[in-house]
Amino acid sequence: xxxxxxxxxxxxxxxxxxxxxDLGLASGRVTAVLGPNGSGKTTMLRLIAxxxxxxxxxxxxxxxxxxxxxxxxxxxxYAFQHAAFLSGTVRANLDxxxxxxxLPAGERARRIEQAxxxxxxxxxxxxxxxxxxxxEAQRANLARALCLRAPVTLLDEPLHGLDRGTRExxxxxxxxxxxxxxxxxxxxxxxxxxAMRLGDDLVVLMGGRLRAHGEKGQVFRSPPxxxxxxxxxxxxxxxxxxxxxxxxxxxxxxxxxxVVEGVADMGTHLEAWxxxxxxxxxxxxxxxxxxxAGERVTVSAPxxxxxxxxxxxxxx
Amino acid sequence: xxxxxxxxxxxxxxxAEGDAELRDIALRTIAVSGTATLLAMxxxxxxxxxxxxxxxRGRTVLLGVxxxxxxxxxxxxxxxxxxxxxxSGPFGGLELIYTKRAxxxxxxxxxxxxxxxxxxxxxxALPRDLPDLLAVLGASRLRSLLLLAREAQLGLLAAIMAxxxxxxxxxxxxxxxxxxxxxxxxxxxxxxxTETSRGxxxxxxxxGIILLAMAFVxxxxxxxxxxxxxxxx
Numbered sequence: 001x002x003x004x005x006x007x008x009x010x011x012x013x014x015x016x017x018x019x020x021x022d023l024g025l026a027s028g029r030v031t032a033v034l035g036p037n038g039s040g041k042t043t044m045l046r047l048i049a050x051x052x053x054x055x056x057x058x059x060x061x062x063x064x065x066x067x068x069x070x071x072x073x074x075x076x077x078y079a080f081q082h083a084a085f086l087s088g089t090v091r092a093n094l095d096x097x098x099x100x101x102x103l104p105a106g107e108r109a110r111r112i113e114q115a116x117x118x119x120x121x122x123x124x125x126x127x128x129x130x131x132x133x134x135x136e137a138q139r140a141n142l143a144r145a146l147c148l149r150a151p152v153t154l155l156d157e158p159l160h161g162l163d164r165g166t167r168e169x170x171x172x173x174x175x176x177x178x179x180x181x182x183x184x185x186x187x188x189x190x191x192x193x194x195a196m197r198l199g200d201d202l203v204v205l206m207g208g209r210l211r212a213h214g215e216k217g218q219v220f221r222s223p224p225x226x227x228x229x230x231x232x233x234x235x236x237x238x239x240x241x242x243x244x245x246x247x248x249x250x251x252x253x254x255x256x257x258x259v260v261e262g263v264a265d266m267g268t269h270l271e272a273w274x275x276x277x278x279x280x281x282x283x284x285x286x287x288x289x290x291x292x293a294g295e296r297v298t299v300s301a302p303x304x305x306x307x308x309x310x311x312x313x314x315x316x
Numbered sequence: 317x318x319x320x321x322x323x324x325x326x327x328x329x330x331x332a333e334g335d336a337e338l339r340d341i342a343l344r345t346i347a348v349s350g351t352a353t354l355l356a357m358x359x360x361x362x363x364x365x366x367x368x369x370x371x372x373r374g375r376t377v378l379l380g381v382x383x384x385x386x387x388x389x390x391x392x393x394x395x396x397x398x399x400x401x402x403x404s405g406p407f408g409g410l411e412l413i414y415t416k417r418a419x420x421x422x423x424x425x426x427x428x429x430x431x432x433x434x435x436x437x438x439x440x441a442l443p444r445d446l447p448d449l450l451a452v453l454g455a456s457r458l459r460s461l462l463l464l465a466r467e468a469q470l471g472l473l474a475a476i477m478a479x480x481x482x483x484x485x486x487x488x489x490x491x492x493x494x495x496x497x498x499x500x501x502x503x504x505x506x507x508x509x510t511e512t513s514r515g516x517x518x519x520x521x522x523x524g525i526i527l528l529a530m531a532f533v534x535x536x537x538x539x540x541x542x543x544x545x546x547x548x549x
């Protein structure tokens with residue numbers, strides 16, 4: 001199912017929260033919506049779910065405007081950022097979601113078992129939903145959304161607040177879960193790594209406006225301007241942006257002079273950091289001697305890791 | 317201690333003998349305060365919910381009014397209702413003054429702010445996203461409200477207990493608008509005042525003990541329901 005925004009504006013207390021002139025999110029793909037806090041990401045999901053109503057324009061599901069009616073609700077599964085449950089067991093919570101969609105008992109039981117198996121919560125089904133850990137609650141939250149098998153699945157920061165181990169595990173498992181259950185998925189995150197690992201397409205929102213949209217690799221390799229590049233982790237120096245992790249200490253295609261302010265042992269490698277042309281730069285150290293603080297060194301990046309904009313295009 | 321003991325013995329004797337006047341007063345108390353609490357529930361629970369969840373102008377002021385109402389002296393509420401219902405008052409034509417209905421109205425106005433306030437607190441304590449969650453899952457408005465009421469039931473039962481406790485124990489409003497008419501508007505609290513003023517201390521203490529026992533039984537029943545639900549969580 002395709003999700004589209006046409007001439008859409010949403011305001012809260014008179015303040016513009018989100019404006020999407022013309023955006024179509026392709027059917028059957030995972031779109032990661034990336035943006036800093038307050039960029040309108042969650043509002044975008046709430047508009048699709050008809051929890052908010054646009055002041056102007058439309059939000060469309062396969063051409064039909066989203067409204068707080070049965071047809072829109074049944075097209076959508078939504079996992080909120082903060083997993084909320086009713087009192088009762090995890091199974092009862094999943095079952096209620098399916099009962100509200102008027103599914104027969106046998107089908108409900110089958111879907112719960114399958115979603116629980118895929119999301120790794122089989123052992124939690126009979127536990128009180130209010131007494132599971134943060135990571136378990138996030139999994140149960142996902143399972144509840146996925147077992148609905150809705151044409152559109154909305155996930156708001158699905159890895160929010162998880163410890164590193166659980167986060168890594170879910171980051172690895174989530175694409176498989178989404179393939180099993182969901183068709184069109186729109187996933188909100190403020191973490192670039194999550195967006196890149198989970199999404200097929202990328203939408204970048206900043207200040208309530210669409211700043212980039214397209215296949216994730218393309219958006220990442222060709223950020224439209226400096227601000228988006230900086231948000232994607234690029235080091236922006238003048239009219240150039242250097243892909244994250246591309247700087248090395250030593251000569252190369254794109255060179256800068258950096259005054260070393262410190263050297264950090266990153267475990268896998270050493271990293272020198274300092275300022276070059278007023279910008280904070282981190283550069284991996286190869287072999288050779290370790291520079292001292294205050295020393296002036298040359299740092300460089302390979303040509304393919306550097307993005308340059310035509311005059312004015314990168315001003316953001 | 318001696319007086320209390322005598323009162324207790326008197327209470328047991330009155331109950332054992334099935335004192336007709338006492339039985340009527342006790343039943344009237346339950347009827348008046350029970351009706352007032354029931355009406356306060358019907359009005360106060362939706363109002364409390366709207367105050368907790370609504371985002372409208374004047375919400376904070378309204379919450380302030382409710383919180384003030386929660387501490388309103390019953391005798392002041394009685395005075396207001398008396399001024400409204402007395403024959404020369406704006407609703408004097410309804411001829412409600414010195415009737416059980418007038419007492420129900422006054423007690424309803426005393427209990428409602430308590431029910432509203434406790435309900436609002438109970439609803440605000442629920443996870444913020446629950447109404448939205450139920451909406452996106454496809455629950456109808458009524459189904460959502462029923463599910464949310466089930467979630468907030470511990471607080472809602474506390475609201476009912478607070479409302480009933482307040483009206484069954486108040487004397488000022490019942491005396492002012494009911495007139496404490498024997499066989500008609502006399503309830504346990506006003507009967508205690510009457511017996512005390514007549515010097516019938518034992519009978520007054522007995523009535524007090526019966527009032528306490530009655531409040532205890534009602535609250536015990538509600539607490540049992542509340543705690544059984546809590547244990548099931």
